[in-house]
Amino acid sequence: MAYVVTDACVKCKYTDCVDVCPVDCFHEGPNFLAIDPEECIDCTLCVAECPVSAIYAEDDVPAEQQVYIRLNAELSQQWPVLSQSKAPLPDHADWAEVTNKLPHLQRD
Numbered sequence: 156m157a158y159v160v161t162d163a164c165v166k167c168k169y170t171d172c173v174d175v176c177p178v179d180c181f182h183e184g185p186n187f188l189a190i191d192p193e194e195c196i197d198c199t200l201c202v203a204e205c206p207v208s209a210i211y212a213e214d215d216v217p218a219e220q221q222v223y224i225r226l227n228a229e230l231s232q233q234w235p236v237l238s239q240s241k242a243p244l245p246d247h248a249d250w251a252e253v254t255n256k257l258p259h260l261q262r263d
Contacts, residue, residue, distance in 0.1 A: 156213045157192035158201060161223045163209035164188055165256035167247040170240040172201035172210060183237035184230055185261040186244060191231035207251050222257065230262065 166186050173181045173188075180194035181201075190201075192213070202210045211217070216224055250256065 157195035161220045163207040166250035169243045171204040174240045175200040179238045182231040182234040184234045189227040189230040
């Protein structure tokens with residue numbers, strides 16, 4: 156069972172989770188992070204580090220966010236590995252409490 160980055164990450168892209176990941180399974184897109192389910196070792200370390208609670212165990216992803224399971228698997232194969240944290244997006248605070256952000260997810 157892998158962990159999944161969900162809706163709360165879109166347009167925020169906090170990377171606190173990246174520093175604690177022992178296997179570099181995070182991949183960076185323009186305004187979202189994805190976890191490679193084949194690389195994730197289910198250590199749970201990233202969950203507590205996310206300031207917007209965007210990371211769930213695959214079995215615990217809320218029903219309305221199940222699409223993110225597929226998106227993490229797909230996008231992690233397209234985007235580069237991110238192995239060090241960096242600053243969140245400039246307007247992250249404006250988006251931190253917004254929900255239903257899937258239409259804002261940038262793939263390229």
